[in-house]
Amino acid sequence: MKQMKLMQGNEACVEGAIAAGCRFYAGYPITPSAEIAEGCAVRMPQVGGKFIQMEDEIASCAAAIGASAAGVKSMTATSGPGFSLKQENLGYACLTEIPFVLVDVQRAGPSTGLPTSPSQGDVMQARWGTHGDHPAIALSPSTVEECYTLCIKCFNLAEKYRTPVIFLMDEIVGHLRENVEIPEEGEFEIVNRTVPASPAEAGPAYACKNGSLIPEMAPFGHGQRYNVTGLIHAADGFPTNSTEIADAQVKRLVAKIEENLDDILAWEETDLEDAEVCILCYGGTARSAQSAVEALRAEGIRAGIFRPITLWPFPGKRLEEISRKVKKVLVAEHNNGQILLEAERVIKNNCRIDFIGKVDGTVITPDEIVRKVKEA
Amino acid sequence: MSKMEIRLAGTGGQGLITGTIILAEAGIFENKFVAQSQSYGPEARGGMCKGEVIISDEKIGFTKVTKPTFVMALSQPSFGKYCRDLDEDCFVLVDESIVIPEDWSHKNFLSLPILATAREKVGKMQTVNIVSVGAINKILNFSSEENIKKAVLMHVPKGTEELNLKALEEGARLVK
Numbered sequence: 001m002k003q004m005k006l007m008q009g010n011e012a013c014v015e016g017a018i019a020a021g022c023r024f025y026a027g028y029p030i031t032p033s034a035e036i037a038e039g040c041a042v043r044m045p046q047v048g049g050k051f052i053q054m055e056d057e058i059a060s061c062a063a064a065i066g067a068s069a070a071g072v073k074s075m076t077a078t079s080g081p082g083f084s085l086k087q088e089n090l091g092y093a094c095l096t097e098i099p100f101v102l103v104d105v106q107r108a109g110p111s112t113g114l115p116t117s118p119s120q121g122d123v124m125q126a127r128w129g130t131h132g133d134h135p136a137i138a139l140s141p142s143t144v145e146e147c148y149t150l151c152i153k154c155f156n157l158a159e160k161y162r163t164p165v166i167f168l169m170d171e172i173v174g175h176l177r178e179n180v181e182i183p184e185e186g187e188f189e190i191v192n193r194t195v196p197a198s199p200a201e202a203g204p205a206y207a208c209k210n211g212s213l214i215p216e217m218a219p220f221g222h223g224q225r226y227n228v229t230g231l232i233h234a235a236d237g238f239p240t241n242s243t244e245i246a247d248a249q250v251k252r253l254v255a256k257i258e259e260n261l262d263d264i265l266a267w268e269e270t271d272l273e274d275a276e277v278c279i280l281c282y283g284g285t286a287r288s289a290q291s292a293v294e295a296l297r298a299e300g301i302r303a304g305i306f307r308p309i310t311l312w313p314f315p316g317k318r319l320e321e322i323s324r325k326v327k328k329v330l331v332a333e334h335n336n337g338q339i340l341l342e343a344e345r346v347i348k349n350n351c352r353i354d355f356i357g358k359v360d361g362t363v364i365t366p367d368e369i370v371r372k373v374k375e376a
Numbered sequence: 377m378s379k380m381e382i383r384l385a386g387t388g389g390q391g392l393i394t395g396t397i398i399l400a401e402a403g404i405f406e407n408k409f410v411a412q413s414q415s416y417g418p419e420a421r422g423g424m425c426k427g428e429v430i431i432s433d434e435k436i437g438f439t440k441v442t443k444p445t446f447v448m449a450l451s452q453p454s455f456g457k458y459c460r461d462l463d464e465d466c467f468v469l470v471d472e473s474i475v476i477p478e479d480w481s482h483k484n485f486l487s488l489p490i491l492a493t494a495r496e497k498v499g500k501m502q503t504v505n506i507v508s509v510g511a512i513n514k515i516l517n518f519s520s521e522e523n524i525k526k527a528v529l530m531h532v533p534k535g536t537e538e539l540n541l542k543a544l545e546e547g548a549r550l551v552k
Contacts, residue, residue, distance in 0.1 A: 179404060
């Protein structure tokens with residue numbers, strides 16, 4: 001039998017990253033993500049990896065991208081204020097197609113806000129925080145165990161699609177300690193980027209082969225010579241003003257996510273088979289919803305939960321199907337209504353939409369959800 | 377025991393969050409489900425601080441304490457904030473330095489010299505959280521002596537093991 005361990009969400013994220021093969025961490029510590037930096041400072045050298053504390057969040061994001069360009073899986077972690085600073089380089093990684101994992105343990109904002117209080121206010125920033133049309137993948141864990149397993153998934157998606165992936169944690173799970181059953185090696189899939197066989201066979205660095213939307217990726221030192229730039233670039237990596245190339249490049253970046261939704265999308269459905277009320281929630285909020293559903297069902301109220309695990313891309317098609325079967329969808333999140341906008345976009349008039357949001361730095365309680373569900 | 381919801385409140389720097397981590401660790405050794413969390417301000421020490429742990433036979437949904445079954449307060453402000461509107465069956469433990477207002481009474485209530493024990497008997501104020509853990513486990517009796525010792529040793533700095541085991545013992549001795 002595998003042993004149960006007491007672990008904190010942030011610690012589990014570190015261990016998940018290491019299990020995924022991450023061997024480089026650059027960061028600038030910030031509450032409530034600081035334990036990820038602390039953990040990496042201890043653990044990275046133990047597994048032959050590198051930890052570096054940079055001068056700020058901008059540089060740490062750049063360092064993580066640089067390490068990945070050199071062929072090492074890399075990660076940086078932060079919270080709201082640092083997430084804002086990392087947006088510029090996040091966009092750079094989107095366009096240069098350099099995979100890495102950016103962890104954001106959300107705290108109450110805006111600005112430095114309430115450093116030690118939970119929030120889910122960065123959901124839209126995770127989608128549109130960096131400028132221009134770009135691909136976005138963001139995953140949200142609800143348990144400490146998922147801080148481990150989904151962190152591995154973040155790396156796998158980053159490597160597979162050559163794109164930055166955002167691990168959108170929140171203070172509730174980041175600072176929570178609970179029982180964790182760590183999977184053993186071999187029990188989870190590890191994906192590595194495709195590297196061209198040899199420099200001679202590589203061809204232009206950003207050319208896609210065999211109908212794939214994702215170019216192979218040679219690490220620095222591999223022998224293949226190419227340019228890396230945040231300007232729109234041709235297949236050889238050098239800047240171009242070609243409108244045709246610009247159009248094709250931006251559309252391909254978005255298409256490599258949009259055309260692989262079946263592979264990327266993840267969500268969990270709980271007690272929805274006979275449900276009249278669907279609670280739409282994610283991350284730490286799902287824990288409140290679980291207890292609320294137990295209480296509601298004990299009173300004979302048929303409630304269930306739809307929990308997107310990938311917030312971006314959003315599993316809208318499935319939510320739309322569910323919204324045809326229930327009387328109402330209650331969106332619960334720790335912000336002023338961000339995933340609510342997605343819900344309204346896909347549900348339209350299929351059913352009633354209610355909302356419970358909190359921005360005071362406290363956690364939505366099961367009682368508050370129960371009361372909202374019962375509202376006529 | 378099916379579900380215990382424990383809240384330890386006091387001043388930042390007293391180590392109460394570590395106290396709840398130790399209780400959670402012991403809970404896991406006793407094959408329970410646990411959820412430990414905390415709330416504190418941006419100050420490094422001196423602010424109001426609260427650690428919480430739920431220890432349950434069943435999987436835990438909501439991870440925060442809503443109906444405490446045990447509350448300990450080690451400072452006057454934390455007593456004022458967390459020792460009101462409690463269920464009758466909730467057990468309240470306070471340090472003897474806390475002034476109990478005349479309008480306050482509670483059925484399951486104990487006032488113990490926790491701070492004084494750490495300072496004088498153990499000889500180090502920093503062990504106040506371990507003295508507390510000793511007293512709490514004696515009252516709640518959810519962990520074997522062996523497991524609570526093991527949990528303490530996992531979360532104290534190297535070189536302080538003996539001191540902290542003494543603190544644990546002195547804490548338990550406070551509860552008759």
